[in-house]
Amino acid sequence: MEDQFGKFPAVVVPNPDERELPLDDFISKVQEHKAWIHDKLARNGALLLRGFPVKDAADFDQVIKALDYKILHDHFGSQDRKHVKGSVYTANDDLPLEIPIGFHNEITYMPVIPDVLVFYCEVAPPQGCGGATGIVRGDDVYEDLSKKFPSFLQDLEDKGAIYCFTVPASEQPKYGSNMNGYKRKQLENGLVKLYLGPCPAIKQLPSGKKAWFNAIGSSYVRDSSEPYVEFGDETAMPTDAIKAACEIMQEKQFAVQWEQGDVLMLENSHVLHSRHSTSKLEPTRKILVSMLKY
Numbered sequence: 001m002e003d004q005f006g007k008f009p010a011v012v013v014p015n016p017d018e019r020e021l022p023l024d025d026f027i028s029k030v031q032e033h034k035a036w037i038h039d040k041l042a043r044n045g046a047l048l049l050r051g052f053p054v055k056d057a058a059d060f061d062q063v064i065k066a067l068d069y070k071i072l073h074d075h076f077g078s079q080d081r082k083h084v085k086g087s088v089y090t091a092n093d094d095l096p097l098e099i100p101i102g103f104h105n106e107i108t109y110m111p112v113i114p115d116v117l118v119f120y121c122e123v124a125p126p127q128g129c130g131g132a133t134g135i136v137r138g139d140d141v142y143e144d145l146s147k148k149f150p151s152f153l154q155d156l157e158d159k160g161a162i163y164c165f166t167v168p169a170s171e172q173p174k175y176g177s178n179m180n181g182y183k184r185k186q187l188e189n190g191l192v193k194l195y196l197g198p199c200p201a202i203k204q205l206p207s208g209k210k211a212w213f214n215a216i217g218s219s220y221v222r223d224s225s226e227p228y229v230e231f232g233d234e235t236a237m238p239t240d241a242i243k244a245a246c247e248i249m250q251e252k253q254f255a256v257q258w259e260q261g262d263v264l265m266l267e268n269s270h271v272l273h274s275r276h277s278t279s280k281l282e283p284t285r286k287i288l289v290s291m292l293k294y
């Protein structure tokens, strides 16, 4: 395996003599190099394996098992995921592909937060029709935002964030009622409004740097009709600072233009991801995911 770039994300492609590698040989190589892969991911935050013989969800599940992390099977939060195979789930089934999803670390509002996300491209979106996955490092976002909004970042670190969801009462148990500060309000029509948090929204990384670590970017895009996210003390967040954070994430992102068979590993505490909208829905874009703990 060849490490093609020293950039973000790190990209690993087959050596010229590995282009027709059988899956079993690739899986053996992943097992053999797993410590190198873990280290590369920890240093870079994101690692893209491209051009290897990962043909479907069953192959992807074998890659995940070879990586030897602990596999998460529940506590998936607000997203409607379907189980596909072994460690493999659909990435998001509840939002149509033409709707973009803003930048977020995965389920930071849940009691169990995955350390590593691994996405797999089973069907790539048609070329030129969007559907990329944006990725950006949280420490870069923090550093840029701290130039203009240092007190907002300090408030966010001190108070955390509360996220608000409106869900059918039947879905409430999947959020885990044991969360700190968990509140709920019964609405009409069998709906329940859940307030999850306060949740950590700034992360201290092993490097010593601080990182933007939250779902404020995706909350801001999704719902403008009412506050979807607020400080942990239930006060409003400044709109100008949130807008600035979203702009920084848009500017600094790397857009992964999917190719069939791509395996993208992200360190969830370090890197945020987003979904670009897809303008042409046939053939559709299909991204699968495994969520892992160290």
Ligand SMILES: [Fe+2]
Pocket (backbone or CB within 6 Å): 104, 105, 106, 273
């Ligand atoms: Fe996500």
